[in-house]
Amino acid sequence: MTLTPWFSVTLASIGISIVIAILRASLGPTAFDRVLAVNTIGTLVVLSICVYGFFDGRPEFLDIAVLYALINFIGTIAILKFFRHGTLGDHLPPEDTHNG
Amino acid sequence: MGFIIDATLIAFLALIAISALRRKRLFGMVMLSGAFSLVAATLFLVLDAVDVAFTEAAVGAGISTVLALATLSLVPAEEKPHSIAIVPAFLALTTGLLLSIAVSDLPEFGAADAPIHNHVAPEFIIGSEEKIGVPNVVTSVLASYRGYDTLGETVVVFTAAIAVLLIIGGWTRRETETAESTEDDHAG
Structure with a gap:
Protein backbone atom coordinates (compact mmCIF):
# COMPACT_ATOMS: atom_id res chain seq x y z
CA MET A 1 0.00 0.00 0.00
CA THR A 2 1.79 3.08 -1.23
CA LEU A 3 0.57 6.32 0.28
CA THR A 4 0.87 9.10 -2.26
CA PRO A 5 -0.48 12.61 -1.68
CA TRP A 6 -2.72 12.38 -4.74
CA PHE A 7 -4.57 9.34 -3.47
CA SER A 8 -4.99 10.87 -0.03
CA VAL A 9 -6.37 14.09 -1.53
CA THR A 10 -8.71 12.16 -3.84
CA LEU A 11 -10.04 9.87 -1.11
CA ALA A 12 -10.47 12.81 1.27
CA SER A 13 -12.40 14.79 -1.37
CA ILE A 14 -14.70 11.84 -2.03
CA GLY A 15 -15.17 11.41 1.74
CA ILE A 16 -16.14 15.07 2.20
CA SER A 17 -18.56 14.78 -0.74
CA ILE A 18 -20.17 11.71 0.88
CA VAL A 19 -20.62 13.63 4.15
CA ILE A 20 -22.31 16.48 2.27
CA ALA A 21 -24.56 13.99 0.41
CA ILE A 22 -25.51 12.28 3.71
CA LEU A 23 -26.43 15.67 5.16
CA ARG A 24 -28.60 16.41 2.13
CA ALA A 25 -30.28 12.98 2.43
CA SER A 26 -30.91 13.70 6.10
CA LEU A 27 -32.09 17.33 5.80
CA GLY A 28 -33.50 17.39 2.28
CA PRO A 29 -36.96 18.95 2.38
CA THR A 30 -38.56 16.86 -0.37
CA ALA A 31 -38.35 13.14 -1.09
CA PHE A 32 -36.71 13.88 -4.46
CA ASP A 33 -33.79 15.56 -2.69
CA ARG A 34 -33.32 12.38 -0.70
CA VAL A 35 -33.48 10.14 -3.78
CA LEU A 36 -30.89 12.29 -5.52
CA ALA A 37 -28.68 12.41 -2.43
CA VAL A 38 -28.81 8.63 -1.87
CA ASN A 39 -28.06 8.03 -5.55
CA THR A 40 -25.11 10.42 -5.22
CA ILE A 41 -23.86 8.54 -2.15
CA GLY A 42 -23.95 5.34 -4.23
CA THR A 43 -22.03 6.95 -7.10
CA LEU A 44 -19.41 8.35 -4.71
CA VAL A 45 -19.03 4.94 -3.05
CA VAL A 46 -18.43 3.39 -6.49
CA LEU A 47 -15.84 6.10 -7.23
CA SER A 48 -14.10 5.53 -3.91
CA ILE A 49 -13.91 1.77 -4.61
CA CYS A 50 -12.16 2.54 -7.94
CA VAL A 51 -9.72 4.95 -6.30
CA TYR A 52 -9.07 2.56 -3.42
CA GLY A 53 -8.40 -0.29 -5.89
CA PHE A 54 -5.64 1.67 -7.62
CA PHE A 55 -4.37 3.00 -4.29
CA ASP A 56 -4.09 -0.58 -2.98
CA GLY A 57 -2.47 -1.86 -6.20
CA ARG A 58 -5.50 -3.97 -7.17
CA PRO A 59 -7.09 -2.38 -10.25
CA GLU A 60 -9.43 -5.39 -10.58
CA PHE A 61 -11.60 -3.59 -8.00
CA LEU A 62 -12.95 -1.78 -11.08
CA ASP A 63 -15.10 -4.86 -11.84
CA ILE A 64 -16.61 -4.73 -8.35
CA ALA A 65 -17.26 -1.00 -8.78
CA VAL A 66 -19.15 -1.69 -12.03
CA LEU A 67 -21.34 -4.25 -10.21
CA TYR A 68 -22.11 -1.74 -7.44
CA ALA A 69 -23.01 0.88 -10.03
CA LEU A 70 -25.51 -1.57 -11.60
CA ILE A 71 -27.07 -2.38 -8.21
CA ASN A 72 -27.33 1.34 -7.41
CA PHE A 73 -29.04 1.84 -10.76
CA ILE A 74 -31.59 -0.94 -10.10
CA GLY A 75 -32.39 0.59 -6.71
CA THR A 76 -32.95 4.04 -8.23
CA ILE A 77 -35.17 2.62 -10.98
CA ALA A 78 -37.28 0.78 -8.36
CA ILE A 79 -37.61 3.98 -6.29
CA LEU A 80 -38.67 6.09 -9.26
CA LYS A 81 -41.14 3.42 -10.33
CA PHE A 82 -42.57 3.45 -6.81
CA PHE A 83 -42.96 7.25 -7.08
CA ARG A 84 -44.64 7.03 -10.45
CA HIS A 85 -47.17 4.33 -9.64
CA GLY A 86 -47.33 3.98 -5.85
CA THR A 87 -46.54 0.28 -6.33
CA LEU A 88 -43.72 -1.51 -8.10
CA GLY A 89 -46.04 -1.83 -11.05
CA ASP A 90 -47.07 -5.48 -11.17
CA HIS A 91 -50.74 -4.56 -10.67
CA LEU A 92 -51.08 -1.10 -12.17
CA PRO A 93 -54.39 0.72 -12.04
CA PRO A 94 -55.96 0.71 -15.54
CA GLU A 95 -55.33 4.41 -16.27
CA ASP A 96 -51.60 4.06 -15.62
CA THR A 97 -51.00 1.07 -17.86
CA HIS A 98 -51.30 3.13 -21.07
CA ASN A 99 -48.70 5.81 -20.42
CA GLY A 100 -46.50 3.86 -18.01
CA MET B 1 -3.82 4.81 6.30
CA GLY B 2 -5.89 1.63 6.32
CA PHE B 3 -7.10 2.48 9.81
CA ILE B 4 -8.19 5.96 8.71
CA ILE B 5 -10.21 4.51 5.82
CA ASP B 6 -11.89 1.92 8.09
CA ALA B 7 -12.69 4.55 10.73
CA THR B 8 -14.10 6.93 8.11
CA LEU B 9 -16.35 4.22 6.66
CA ILE B 10 -17.61 3.25 10.14
CA ALA B 11 -18.28 6.94 10.87
CA PHE B 12 -20.32 7.15 7.64
CA LEU B 13 -22.28 4.06 8.73
CA ALA B 14 -23.06 5.64 12.11
CA LEU B 15 -24.06 8.93 10.44
CA ILE B 16 -26.41 7.20 7.97
CA ALA B 17 -27.92 4.97 10.70
CA ILE B 18 -28.63 7.92 13.01
CA SER B 19 -30.18 9.99 10.25
CA ALA B 20 -32.30 6.98 9.20
CA LEU B 21 -33.56 6.55 12.78
CA ARG B 22 -34.58 10.22 12.94
CA ARG B 23 -36.86 9.92 9.92
CA LYS B 24 -40.60 9.81 10.44
CA ARG B 25 -41.55 8.86 6.89
CA LEU B 26 -40.77 5.23 6.12
CA PHE B 27 -39.69 6.11 2.57
CA GLY B 28 -36.66 8.07 3.82
CA MET B 29 -35.69 5.13 6.03
CA VAL B 30 -35.76 2.75 3.04
CA MET B 31 -33.57 5.13 1.02
CA LEU B 32 -31.03 5.54 3.79
CA SER B 33 -30.91 1.81 4.56
CA GLY B 34 -29.98 1.24 0.91
CA ALA B 35 -27.14 3.74 1.24
CA PHE B 36 -26.14 2.08 4.54
CA SER B 37 -25.83 -1.32 2.84
CA LEU B 38 -23.70 0.08 0.02
CA VAL B 39 -21.28 1.74 2.48
CA ALA B 40 -21.21 -1.45 4.61
CA ALA B 41 -20.36 -3.43 1.48
CA THR B 42 -17.47 -1.05 0.81
CA LEU B 43 -16.22 -1.63 4.35
CA PHE B 44 -16.29 -5.42 3.77
CA LEU B 45 -14.44 -4.87 0.49
CA VAL B 46 -11.72 -2.84 2.21
CA LEU B 47 -11.42 -5.64 4.80
CA ASP B 48 -10.75 -8.10 1.90
CA ALA B 49 -14.03 -10.02 2.26
CA VAL B 50 -15.03 -9.54 -1.37
CA ASP B 51 -17.64 -12.34 -1.41
CA VAL B 52 -19.41 -10.98 1.68
CA ALA B 53 -19.28 -7.51 0.14
CA PHE B 54 -20.92 -8.83 -3.06
CA THR B 55 -23.70 -10.45 -1.05
CA GLU B 56 -24.25 -7.32 1.03
CA ALA B 57 -24.38 -5.10 -2.06
CA ALA B 58 -26.70 -7.38 -4.04
CA VAL B 59 -29.05 -8.35 -1.18
CA GLY B 60 -28.78 -5.34 1.14
CA ALA B 61 -28.64 -2.49 -1.33
CA GLY B 62 -30.40 -4.10 -4.29
CA ILE B 63 -33.08 -6.66 -3.38
CA SER B 64 -33.89 -5.32 0.12
CA THR B 65 -34.57 -1.83 -1.22
CA VAL B 66 -36.91 -3.22 -3.86
CA LEU B 67 -38.67 -5.50 -1.34
CA ALA B 68 -39.01 -2.68 1.21
CA LEU B 69 -40.51 -0.42 -1.48
CA ALA B 70 -42.94 -3.19 -2.44
CA THR B 71 -43.88 -3.42 1.25
CA LEU B 72 -44.32 0.36 1.44
CA SER B 73 -47.16 0.10 -1.07
CA LEU B 74 -49.02 -2.08 1.48
CA VAL B 75 -48.43 -0.16 4.71
CA PRO B 76 -49.03 3.46 5.86
CA ALA B 77 -46.36 5.97 4.79
CA GLU B 78 -45.53 7.27 8.26
CA GLU B 79 -44.22 5.63 11.40
CA LYS B 80 -46.61 5.53 14.37
CA PRO B 81 -45.46 7.81 17.22
CA HIS B 82 -43.98 5.79 20.06
CA SER B 83 -41.78 6.26 23.11
CA ILE B 84 -38.38 4.63 23.58
CA ALA B 85 -38.85 0.96 24.53
CA ILE B 86 -36.57 0.42 27.53
CA VAL B 87 -36.24 -3.39 27.61
CA PRO B 88 -35.26 -3.85 23.92
CA ALA B 89 -32.88 -0.87 24.17
CA PHE B 90 -31.25 -2.42 27.25
CA LEU B 91 -30.98 -5.83 25.52
CA ALA B 92 -29.46 -4.30 22.39
CA LEU B 93 -26.92 -2.23 24.35
CA THR B 94 -25.94 -5.21 26.54
CA THR B 95 -25.48 -7.49 23.53
CA GLY B 96 -23.41 -4.83 21.77
CA LEU B 97 -21.24 -4.36 24.87
CA LEU B 98 -20.68 -8.13 25.24
CA LEU B 99 -19.77 -8.45 21.55
CA SER B 100 -17.34 -5.51 21.84
CA ILE B 101 -15.67 -7.25 24.80
CA ALA B 102 -15.50 -10.52 22.82
CA VAL B 103 -13.76 -8.76 19.90
CA SER B 104 -10.64 -8.26 22.06
CA ASP B 105 -10.28 -12.09 22.23
CA LEU B 106 -10.23 -12.49 18.44
CA PRO B 107 -6.89 -13.21 16.76
CA GLU B 108 -5.23 -10.23 15.07
CA PHE B 109 -6.66 -9.29 11.64
CA GLY B 110 -4.90 -11.39 8.99
CA ALA B 111 -2.68 -13.27 11.49
CA ALA B 112 -1.21 -16.44 9.93
CA ASP B 113 -1.33 -18.43 13.21
CA ALA B 114 -5.06 -17.86 13.76
CA PRO B 115 -6.97 -21.13 14.44
CA ILE B 116 -9.06 -20.74 11.27
CA HIS B 117 -5.90 -21.01 9.13
CA ASN B 118 -4.51 -24.10 10.89
CA HIS B 119 -7.46 -26.47 11.36
CA VAL B 120 -8.65 -27.95 8.04
CA ALA B 121 -7.77 -25.09 5.68
CA PRO B 122 -4.25 -26.38 4.77
CA GLU B 123 -5.70 -29.79 3.91
CA PHE B 124 -8.28 -28.22 1.56
CA ILE B 125 -5.70 -25.96 -0.07
CA ILE B 126 -3.15 -28.75 -0.64
CA GLY B 127 -5.35 -31.80 -1.28
CA SER B 128 -8.64 -30.62 -2.77
CA GLU B 129 -7.49 -30.60 -6.40
CA GLU B 130 -6.34 -34.22 -6.22
CA LYS B 131 -9.39 -35.47 -4.30
CA ILE B 132 -12.15 -33.51 -6.05
CA GLY B 133 -10.57 -32.62 -9.37
CA VAL B 134 -11.64 -28.97 -9.39
CA PRO B 135 -8.83 -26.39 -9.51
CA ASN B 136 -10.80 -23.75 -7.55
CA VAL B 137 -10.63 -24.52 -3.80
CA VAL B 138 -13.74 -22.52 -2.94
CA THR B 139 -15.80 -24.35 -5.57
CA SER B 140 -14.66 -27.77 -4.36
CA VAL B 141 -15.50 -26.87 -0.74
CA LEU B 142 -18.93 -25.47 -1.64
CA ALA B 143 -20.00 -28.09 -4.15
CA SER B 144 -18.35 -31.23 -2.80
CA TYR B 145 -17.12 -31.12 0.82
CA ARG B 146 -20.22 -29.12 1.81
CA GLY B 147 -22.47 -30.29 -1.01
CA TYR B 148 -25.50 -31.23 1.11
CA ASP B 149 -25.15 -28.00 3.08
CA THR B 150 -25.20 -25.99 -0.14
CA LEU B 151 -28.22 -27.95 -1.40
CA ALA B 163 -42.98 -17.05 0.30
CA VAL B 164 -42.06 -13.39 -0.29
CA LEU B 165 -43.61 -13.44 -3.77
CA LEU B 166 -46.80 -14.99 -2.36
CA ILE B 167 -47.06 -12.39 0.42
CA ILE B 168 -46.12 -9.27 -1.56
CA GLY B 169 -46.92 -10.22 -5.14
CA GLY B 170 -50.72 -10.19 -5.10
CA TRP B 171 -51.65 -7.23 -2.90
CA THR B 172 -51.55 -3.47 -3.24
CA ARG B 173 -52.98 -0.67 -1.13
CA ARG B 174 -55.71 -0.11 -3.71
CA GLU B 175 -56.66 -3.80 -3.77
CA THR B 176 -60.30 -3.15 -2.77
CA GLU B 177 -60.88 -0.52 -5.48
CA THR B 178 -59.31 -2.41 -8.36
CA ALA B 179 -60.16 -5.95 -7.31
CA GLU B 180 -62.03 -6.71 -10.54
CA SER B 181 -59.43 -5.27 -12.90
CA THR B 182 -56.50 -7.00 -11.21
CA GLU B 183 -58.19 -10.39 -11.50
CA ASP B 184 -57.72 -10.32 -15.26
CA ASP B 185 -53.96 -9.63 -15.44
CA HIS B 186 -53.09 -11.77 -12.43
CA ALA B 187 -50.97 -14.04 -14.59
CA GLY B 188 -48.72 -11.15 -15.59
Missing part, protein backbone atom coordinates in the same frame (compact mmCIF):
# COMPACT_ATOMS: atom_id res chain seq x y z
CA GLY B 152 -30.05 -27.17 1.86
CA GLU B 153 -29.16 -23.47 1.59
CA THR B 154 -30.48 -23.35 -1.95
CA VAL B 155 -33.77 -24.95 -0.87
CA VAL B 156 -34.11 -22.42 1.99
CA VAL B 157 -33.45 -19.44 -0.28
CA PHE B 158 -35.83 -20.78 -2.94
CA THR B 159 -38.59 -21.33 -0.34
CA ALA B 160 -38.05 -17.83 1.07
CA ALA B 161 -38.30 -16.30 -2.41
CA ILE B 162 -41.58 -18.14 -3.09
Whole structure:
Protein backbone atom coordinates (compact mmCIF):
# COMPACT_ATOMS: atom_id res chain seq x y z
CA MET A 1 0.00 0.00 0.00
CA THR A 2 1.79 3.08 -1.23
CA LEU A 3 0.57 6.32 0.28
CA THR A 4 0.87 9.10 -2.26
CA PRO A 5 -0.48 12.61 -1.68
CA TRP A 6 -2.72 12.38 -4.74
CA PHE A 7 -4.57 9.34 -3.47
CA SER A 8 -4.99 10.87 -0.03
CA VAL A 9 -6.37 14.09 -1.53
CA THR A 10 -8.71 12.16 -3.84
CA LEU A 11 -10.04 9.87 -1.11
CA ALA A 12 -10.47 12.81 1.27
CA SER A 13 -12.40 14.79 -1.37
CA ILE A 14 -14.70 11.84 -2.03
CA GLY A 15 -15.17 11.41 1.74
CA ILE A 16 -16.14 15.07 2.20
CA SER A 17 -18.56 14.78 -0.74
CA ILE A 18 -20.17 11.71 0.88
CA VAL A 19 -20.62 13.63 4.15
CA ILE A 20 -22.31 16.48 2.27
CA ALA A 21 -24.56 13.99 0.41
CA ILE A 22 -25.51 12.28 3.71
CA LEU A 23 -26.43 15.67 5.16
CA ARG A 24 -28.60 16.41 2.13
CA ALA A 25 -30.28 12.98 2.43
CA SER A 26 -30.91 13.70 6.10
CA LEU A 27 -32.09 17.33 5.80
CA GLY A 28 -33.50 17.39 2.28
CA PRO A 29 -36.96 18.95 2.38
CA THR A 30 -38.56 16.86 -0.37
CA ALA A 31 -38.35 13.14 -1.09
CA PHE A 32 -36.71 13.88 -4.46
CA ASP A 33 -33.79 15.56 -2.69
CA ARG A 34 -33.32 12.38 -0.70
CA VAL A 35 -33.48 10.14 -3.78
CA LEU A 36 -30.89 12.29 -5.52
CA ALA A 37 -28.68 12.41 -2.43
CA VAL A 38 -28.81 8.63 -1.87
CA ASN A 39 -28.06 8.03 -5.55
CA THR A 40 -25.11 10.42 -5.22
CA ILE A 41 -23.86 8.54 -2.15
CA GLY A 42 -23.95 5.34 -4.23
CA THR A 43 -22.03 6.95 -7.10
CA LEU A 44 -19.41 8.35 -4.71
CA VAL A 45 -19.03 4.94 -3.05
CA VAL A 46 -18.43 3.39 -6.49
CA LEU A 47 -15.84 6.10 -7.23
CA SER A 48 -14.10 5.53 -3.91
CA ILE A 49 -13.91 1.77 -4.61
CA CYS A 50 -12.16 2.54 -7.94
CA VAL A 51 -9.72 4.95 -6.30
CA TYR A 52 -9.07 2.56 -3.42
CA GLY A 53 -8.40 -0.29 -5.89
CA PHE A 54 -5.64 1.67 -7.62
CA PHE A 55 -4.37 3.00 -4.29
CA ASP A 56 -4.09 -0.58 -2.98
CA GLY A 57 -2.47 -1.86 -6.20
CA ARG A 58 -5.50 -3.97 -7.17
CA PRO A 59 -7.09 -2.38 -10.25
CA GLU A 60 -9.43 -5.39 -10.58
CA PHE A 61 -11.60 -3.59 -8.00
CA LEU A 62 -12.95 -1.78 -11.08
CA ASP A 63 -15.10 -4.86 -11.84
CA ILE A 64 -16.61 -4.73 -8.35
CA ALA A 65 -17.26 -1.00 -8.78
CA VAL A 66 -19.15 -1.69 -12.03
CA LEU A 67 -21.34 -4.25 -10.21
CA TYR A 68 -22.11 -1.74 -7.44
CA ALA A 69 -23.01 0.88 -10.03
CA LEU A 70 -25.51 -1.57 -11.60
CA ILE A 71 -27.07 -2.38 -8.21
CA ASN A 72 -27.33 1.34 -7.41
CA PHE A 73 -29.04 1.84 -10.76
CA ILE A 74 -31.59 -0.94 -10.10
CA GLY A 75 -32.39 0.59 -6.71
CA THR A 76 -32.95 4.04 -8.23
CA ILE A 77 -35.17 2.62 -10.98
CA ALA A 78 -37.28 0.78 -8.36
CA ILE A 79 -37.61 3.98 -6.29
CA LEU A 80 -38.67 6.09 -9.26
CA LYS A 81 -41.14 3.42 -10.33
CA PHE A 82 -42.57 3.45 -6.81
CA PHE A 83 -42.96 7.25 -7.08
CA ARG A 84 -44.64 7.03 -10.45
CA HIS A 85 -47.17 4.33 -9.64
CA GLY A 86 -47.33 3.98 -5.85
CA THR A 87 -46.54 0.28 -6.33
CA LEU A 88 -43.72 -1.51 -8.10
CA GLY A 89 -46.04 -1.83 -11.05
CA ASP A 90 -47.07 -5.48 -11.17
CA HIS A 91 -50.74 -4.56 -10.67
CA LEU A 92 -51.08 -1.10 -12.17
CA PRO A 93 -54.39 0.72 -12.04
CA PRO A 94 -55.96 0.71 -15.54
CA GLU A 95 -55.33 4.41 -16.27
CA ASP A 96 -51.60 4.06 -15.62
CA THR A 97 -51.00 1.07 -17.86
CA HIS A 98 -51.30 3.13 -21.07
CA ASN A 99 -48.70 5.81 -20.42
CA GLY A 100 -46.50 3.86 -18.01
CA MET B 1 -3.82 4.81 6.30
CA GLY B 2 -5.89 1.63 6.32
CA PHE B 3 -7.10 2.48 9.81
CA ILE B 4 -8.19 5.96 8.71
CA ILE B 5 -10.21 4.51 5.82
CA ASP B 6 -11.89 1.92 8.09
CA ALA B 7 -12.69 4.55 10.73
CA THR B 8 -14.10 6.93 8.11
CA LEU B 9 -16.35 4.22 6.66
CA ILE B 10 -17.61 3.25 10.14
CA ALA B 11 -18.28 6.94 10.87
CA PHE B 12 -20.32 7.15 7.64
CA LEU B 13 -22.28 4.06 8.73
CA ALA B 14 -23.06 5.64 12.11
CA LEU B 15 -24.06 8.93 10.44
CA ILE B 16 -26.41 7.20 7.97
CA ALA B 17 -27.92 4.97 10.70
CA ILE B 18 -28.63 7.92 13.01
CA SER B 19 -30.18 9.99 10.25
CA ALA B 20 -32.30 6.98 9.20
CA LEU B 21 -33.56 6.55 12.78
CA ARG B 22 -34.58 10.22 12.94
CA ARG B 23 -36.86 9.92 9.92
CA LYS B 24 -40.60 9.81 10.44
CA ARG B 25 -41.55 8.86 6.89
CA LEU B 26 -40.77 5.23 6.12
CA PHE B 27 -39.69 6.11 2.57
CA GLY B 28 -36.66 8.07 3.82
CA MET B 29 -35.69 5.13 6.03
CA VAL B 30 -35.76 2.75 3.04
CA MET B 31 -33.57 5.13 1.02
CA LEU B 32 -31.03 5.54 3.79
CA SER B 33 -30.91 1.81 4.56
CA GLY B 34 -29.98 1.24 0.91
CA ALA B 35 -27.14 3.74 1.24
CA PHE B 36 -26.14 2.08 4.54
CA SER B 37 -25.83 -1.32 2.84
CA LEU B 38 -23.70 0.08 0.02
CA VAL B 39 -21.28 1.74 2.48
CA ALA B 40 -21.21 -1.45 4.61
CA ALA B 41 -20.36 -3.43 1.48
CA THR B 42 -17.47 -1.05 0.81
CA LEU B 43 -16.22 -1.63 4.35
CA PHE B 44 -16.29 -5.42 3.77
CA LEU B 45 -14.44 -4.87 0.49
CA VAL B 46 -11.72 -2.84 2.21
CA LEU B 47 -11.42 -5.64 4.80
CA ASP B 48 -10.75 -8.10 1.90
CA ALA B 49 -14.03 -10.02 2.26
CA VAL B 50 -15.03 -9.54 -1.37
CA ASP B 51 -17.64 -12.34 -1.41
CA VAL B 52 -19.41 -10.98 1.68
CA ALA B 53 -19.28 -7.51 0.14
CA PHE B 54 -20.92 -8.83 -3.06
CA THR B 55 -23.70 -10.45 -1.05
CA GLU B 56 -24.25 -7.32 1.03
CA ALA B 57 -24.38 -5.10 -2.06
CA ALA B 58 -26.70 -7.38 -4.04
CA VAL B 59 -29.05 -8.35 -1.18
CA GLY B 60 -28.78 -5.34 1.14
CA ALA B 61 -28.64 -2.49 -1.33
CA GLY B 62 -30.40 -4.10 -4.29
CA ILE B 63 -33.08 -6.66 -3.38
CA SER B 64 -33.89 -5.32 0.12
CA THR B 65 -34.57 -1.83 -1.22
CA VAL B 66 -36.91 -3.22 -3.86
CA LEU B 67 -38.67 -5.50 -1.34
CA ALA B 68 -39.01 -2.68 1.21
CA LEU B 69 -40.51 -0.42 -1.48
CA ALA B 70 -42.94 -3.19 -2.44
CA THR B 71 -43.88 -3.42 1.25
CA LEU B 72 -44.32 0.36 1.44
CA SER B 73 -47.16 0.10 -1.07
CA LEU B 74 -49.02 -2.08 1.48
CA VAL B 75 -48.43 -0.16 4.71
CA PRO B 76 -49.03 3.46 5.86
CA ALA B 77 -46.36 5.97 4.79
CA GLU B 78 -45.53 7.27 8.26
CA GLU B 79 -44.22 5.63 11.40
CA LYS B 80 -46.61 5.53 14.37
CA PRO B 81 -45.46 7.81 17.22
CA HIS B 82 -43.98 5.79 20.06
CA SER B 83 -41.78 6.26 23.11
CA ILE B 84 -38.38 4.63 23.58
CA ALA B 85 -38.85 0.96 24.53
CA ILE B 86 -36.57 0.42 27.53
CA VAL B 87 -36.24 -3.39 27.61
CA PRO B 88 -35.26 -3.85 23.92
CA ALA B 89 -32.88 -0.87 24.17
CA PHE B 90 -31.25 -2.42 27.25
CA LEU B 91 -30.98 -5.83 25.52
CA ALA B 92 -29.46 -4.30 22.39
CA LEU B 93 -26.92 -2.23 24.35
CA THR B 94 -25.94 -5.21 26.54
CA THR B 95 -25.48 -7.49 23.53
CA GLY B 96 -23.41 -4.83 21.77
CA LEU B 97 -21.24 -4.36 24.87
CA LEU B 98 -20.68 -8.13 25.24
CA LEU B 99 -19.77 -8.45 21.55
CA SER B 100 -17.34 -5.51 21.84
CA ILE B 101 -15.67 -7.25 24.80
CA ALA B 102 -15.50 -10.52 22.82
CA VAL B 103 -13.76 -8.76 19.90
CA SER B 104 -10.64 -8.26 22.06
CA ASP B 105 -10.28 -12.09 22.23
CA LEU B 106 -10.23 -12.49 18.44
CA PRO B 107 -6.89 -13.21 16.76
CA GLU B 108 -5.23 -10.23 15.07
CA PHE B 109 -6.66 -9.29 11.64
CA GLY B 110 -4.90 -11.39 8.99
CA ALA B 111 -2.68 -13.27 11.49
CA ALA B 112 -1.21 -16.44 9.93
CA ASP B 113 -1.33 -18.43 13.21
CA ALA B 114 -5.06 -17.86 13.76
CA PRO B 115 -6.97 -21.13 14.44
CA ILE B 116 -9.06 -20.74 11.27
CA HIS B 117 -5.90 -21.01 9.13
CA ASN B 118 -4.51 -24.10 10.89
CA HIS B 119 -7.46 -26.47 11.36
CA VAL B 120 -8.65 -27.95 8.04
CA ALA B 121 -7.77 -25.09 5.68
CA PRO B 122 -4.25 -26.38 4.77
CA GLU B 123 -5.70 -29.79 3.91
CA PHE B 124 -8.28 -28.22 1.56
CA ILE B 125 -5.70 -25.96 -0.07
CA ILE B 126 -3.15 -28.75 -0.64
CA GLY B 127 -5.35 -31.80 -1.28
CA SER B 128 -8.64 -30.62 -2.77
CA GLU B 129 -7.49 -30.60 -6.40
CA GLU B 130 -6.34 -34.22 -6.22
CA LYS B 131 -9.39 -35.47 -4.30
CA ILE B 132 -12.15 -33.51 -6.05
CA GLY B 133 -10.57 -32.62 -9.37
CA VAL B 134 -11.64 -28.97 -9.39
CA PRO B 135 -8.83 -26.39 -9.51
CA ASN B 136 -10.80 -23.75 -7.55
CA VAL B 137 -10.63 -24.52 -3.80
CA VAL B 138 -13.74 -22.52 -2.94
CA THR B 139 -15.80 -24.35 -5.57
CA SER B 140 -14.66 -27.77 -4.36
CA VAL B 141 -15.50 -26.87 -0.74
CA LEU B 142 -18.93 -25.47 -1.64
CA ALA B 143 -20.00 -28.09 -4.15
CA SER B 144 -18.35 -31.23 -2.80
CA TYR B 145 -17.12 -31.12 0.82
CA ARG B 146 -20.22 -29.12 1.81
CA GLY B 147 -22.47 -30.29 -1.01
CA TYR B 148 -25.50 -31.23 1.11
CA ASP B 149 -25.15 -28.00 3.08
CA THR B 150 -25.20 -25.99 -0.14
CA LEU B 151 -28.22 -27.95 -1.40
CA GLY B 152 -30.05 -27.17 1.86
CA GLU B 153 -29.16 -23.47 1.59
CA THR B 154 -30.48 -23.35 -1.95
CA VAL B 155 -33.77 -24.95 -0.87
CA VAL B 156 -34.11 -22.42 1.99
CA VAL B 157 -33.45 -19.44 -0.28
CA PHE B 158 -35.83 -20.78 -2.94
CA THR B 159 -38.59 -21.33 -0.34
CA ALA B 160 -38.05 -17.83 1.07
CA ALA B 161 -38.30 -16.30 -2.41
CA ILE B 162 -41.58 -18.14 -3.09
CA ALA B 163 -42.98 -17.05 0.30
CA VAL B 164 -42.06 -13.39 -0.29
CA LEU B 165 -43.61 -13.44 -3.77
CA LEU B 166 -46.80 -14.99 -2.36
CA ILE B 167 -47.06 -12.39 0.42
CA ILE B 168 -46.12 -9.27 -1.56
CA GLY B 169 -46.92 -10.22 -5.14
CA GLY B 170 -50.72 -10.19 -5.10
CA TRP B 171 -51.65 -7.23 -2.90
CA THR B 172 -51.55 -3.47 -3.24
CA ARG B 173 -52.98 -0.67 -1.13
CA ARG B 174 -55.71 -0.11 -3.71
CA GLU B 175 -56.66 -3.80 -3.77
CA THR B 176 -60.30 -3.15 -2.77
CA GLU B 177 -60.88 -0.52 -5.48
CA THR B 178 -59.31 -2.41 -8.36
CA ALA B 179 -60.16 -5.95 -7.31
CA GLU B 180 -62.03 -6.71 -10.54
CA SER B 181 -59.43 -5.27 -12.90
CA THR B 182 -56.50 -7.00 -11.21
CA GLU B 183 -58.19 -10.39 -11.50
CA ASP B 184 -57.72 -10.32 -15.26
CA ASP B 185 -53.96 -9.63 -15.44
CA HIS B 186 -53.09 -11.77 -12.43
CA ALA B 187 -50.97 -14.04 -14.59
CA GLY B 188 -48.72 -11.15 -15.59
